[in-house]
Amino acid sequence: PDAAATQGAQDRNGQLTKPPGALGRLEDLAIWYAGWRGDAQPQITAPQVIVFAGNHGVCAQGVSAFPSEVTMQMVANFEHGGAAINQLSKTFGAKMDVYPLSLDTPTADFTTAPAMTEEEFTRALQTGWNAVDPETDLLVTGEMGIGNTTSAAAVAAAVLGGDAADWTGRGTGVDDAGLARKTDVVGRGLALHATSDPLEALRCLGGRELAAMAGAIAAARHHRIPVILDGFICCAAAAALHKAVDGALDHAVAGHLSAEGAHQRMLDALGKEPLLRLGLRLGEGSGAALAIGVLKGAVACHSGMATFAEAGVSDG
């Protein structure tokens, strides 16, 4: 972040017509945003939501309540404007882009082979990097991929430590038997692909949409575009960056706490306090998109409010 813009924003915050600290976390958000944008009085005018979709070979192990066809069906739903993320993007004035990633060629089943080849992994990272519009001023990365809470749990365990049971949850809604099967699958993946390299873990256990989100989050950093992280799957991808490069997520805030069981543990590991806690567990970037409203409100107050001097208000 830009030190002069951060300082300028802090100074401005102290002069606005409100008691010190009365806007709570909105004040910290606005100053953080100003620093990353290099502008002490910024505006949010062009948010971008990108939804990456991928299919997962590990679905052959019976880890999801939904069939893999749903990934492609939901991509069509995104393209026709019918999904939750379409409504939220429109509500908060964000441009929304959808990237289906080789849906006819699922990743390999990670219990038997690395999910992606080096080439597939690099291509997904690059697609994510290139999907970020350099002119956007706030980024949300979302995903769709039947089976991807299984991949995300495996990536989280490999990257952040702990065992399969610590990270495996019910996803879109598996029953107890499904949860046990899913936990076993994650454990077998971890045993097969033991590595201390977080990006290698993302390649062997993740999926194309996770890799693409990681690429997009890294690109946003390059362009100084603040990011709102979504739920469990987005944060698993982000965790690989976090472990690979110290401070790699300093330009990101956690949009919400998902109802997926292990998301709180993941946010703790990332050192992020969620903006919203509304029990969402949909993915698509939905929780983060909802948090665009909070960021917009924070920045609008910071940049639009009068100072005590401008308004002729006594400052106590």
Added chain:
Amino acid sequence: PDAAATQGAQDRNGQLTKPPGALGRLEDLAIWYAGWRGDAQPQITAPQVIVFAGNHGVCAQGVSAFPSEVTMQMVANFEHGGAAINQLSKTFGAKMDVYPLSLDTPTADFTTAPAMTEEEFTRALQTGWNAVDPETDLLVTGEMGIGNTTSAAAVAAAVLGGDAADWTGRGTGVDDAGLARKTDVVGRGLALHATSDPLEALRCLGGRELAAMAGAIAAARHHRIPVILDGFICCAAAAALHKAVDGALDHAVAGHLSAEGAHQRMLDALGKEPLLRLGLRLGEGSGAALAIGVLKGAVACHSGMATFAEAGVSDG
């Protein structure tokens, strides 16, 4: 609420392209909103934010960190578009109205007399009732009034039980000595105006802006306009309605948890779970206005999403 609209919204919710329950609290909010609007597929297009301002005789007891002149100065700031609530209203597409209530004639100091005469109290209630635009589809009531956390604490204690220390907090930022003084003042008010009638407590211990908020919240109920409650002061006014008439706040949700210490206790007493927890303690309706975004997102998803049948998506 309208039973047919509620049922219609529940049926629709079960057909939308998402796993059951995956939008968490947004689903409950949308169904609740649909019921009150009498429309199973509603939209939010015309929110209204009303800020009522009043002055408090009890300021003579040294209960605030700011002088009473600030109330009028902030009203001017509202009218010129320079306050936090102006920016938030604009961000979330709400019309904003400001009502200064006899600022040159503060209420009586409640440690020596009832804050308002019967006539003053009735006039403030009516002003609040009439301030609600019957065509609005979502209401936020906010306030400005130096000294009004003291009035709100006294009203809360009188209406909800407990003693002065349970409800008295730092407001805009009094120090330890100020807090002790404030608690003593609230205790003296409670001793002087012992009553089991919640509206009489609002008259004797409240203020014009609290009475006006109560009038507006009641009017919204009459017009079937859902309400987002703001922080400690708004909720104190609402608490008087809650105690006066069972279910009087069924058309209202809690917008946020304020940093004012006793707000959690108050929300517990009202049986309301806040939508946001961001440490705001500004008043003006700011926390509730920020929550307009959450309501808009909830209703947009509910009414705009495709059903499984419409989108050709397998429902598991």
